[in-house]
Amino acid sequence: MKKQHIITWVILMILTVTSGLVSQSVAAFVVPVILLLAAFKFIGVAFNFMEMKKANIFWKILIVGYLVAFIGVVYMAL
């Protein structure tokens, strides 16, 4: 079992529980924080579990570009 996979999993669990807890708050910063936490989890899965960090820069730009565009449009549309 690779140490890096375990570390990634632990961070993903912490971020998931944090998202659930933060969503119970009514503060104004809740939405951007939830979207940011989702983005970090997305990057964690894509780069560490799917091994995108080993891929060509083209694929890295594509996946990060997609994520930034999605989160950006959702945040602006709200």
Add this chain to the structure above:
Amino acid sequence: MEATKIDYKNVYYPPGGILLWIIIFLELITFGVALIALVFYTKEDPVLFHESRLHLNVTFGTINTVLLLTSGFFMAVTVHELKQNQKEKAKKHLLLTMLFGVLFLVLKSIEYNAKLDAGFLIGSNTFFTFYWMLTLFHVIHVIVGLVILSSVYFGLKKKNSTTKIEDVEASAAFWHMCDLIWLLLFPVIYLIF
């Protein structure tokens, strides 16, 4: 297990294969556009969307996220172990991958059952139309993923297995795609309205 050296830095060989990555991006764009449409529809009736969202069980959604991410973790471990020629360990971890995928489906079924009992059907309102369409479409992907992983498992179980690491990587990429889609669905549908 046939292990060939793949040059992932080559633009044509991303981990999992270029064809699968084209599919992954098409899926992400499809779900992404639908989720953005959901957000835009919120503006028509923000109160209705907020009240409808409150009927969703955030705890179930959070546990489902934990289950899928844990399944994804075991998938990544399986691929790593196969690359290290640790076939027996990899088979056990692949079973755990599938187990957590099945647990996700079980919890989703319980959630769906509660929604049906409460009368929140696909035609109840715009929010629930999106909820049912998007989550059911995702569930179909998880079921397809489980079928693919089962086929990989039985391939590995054979005495003279011809399963290549590229096949396992492609299956793993499909399975992780289900995680990626869920990581977008969960905050938008369950948390932000």
